[in-house]
Amino acid sequence: MSIKSIALVAATIAATASVASANNYFEFGERLNSSSVLDLGLVRAEGAGVVEIYDFSRGEVGQLLGTKRVNAGxxxxxxxxxxxxxxxxxxxxxxxxxxxxxxxxxxxxR
Structure with missing residues (x-):
């Protein structure tokens, strides 16, 4: 494979990754009220999937706390x-x- 071909493949992969990540996001800010039901607001997904909430008190993913299925879009x-x-x-x-x-x-x- 030539250097031009490798560069073209790398550019295509980078562009595709940027587009894919732009289609998946959580809209709300960085603070939630302490409640047994967490309101995340708008969630955009490129395909049907699931939102998983984990404990993050030590700065690392901990225990699974809850899940919610989401649709594409x-x-x-x-x-x-x-x-x-x-x-x-x-x-x-x-x-x-x-x-x-x-x-x-x-x-x-709190």
């Missing part, structure tokens, strides 16, 4: 039941086809 008013009110930070992972395509860590207002 814009999912408004996404709320995830986590059972008990978290008192520490959490992280939301958006997974499509088993792959994490977006994440957002949240500070919990």
């Amino acid at each position: 814009a999912n408004t008013d996404v709320r995830v039941n986590v059972g008990i009110r978290p008192t520490q930070d959490v992280i939301a992972l958006l997974k499509v086809d088993g792959q994490t395509v977006a994440e957002r860590d949240y500070d919990i207002s």
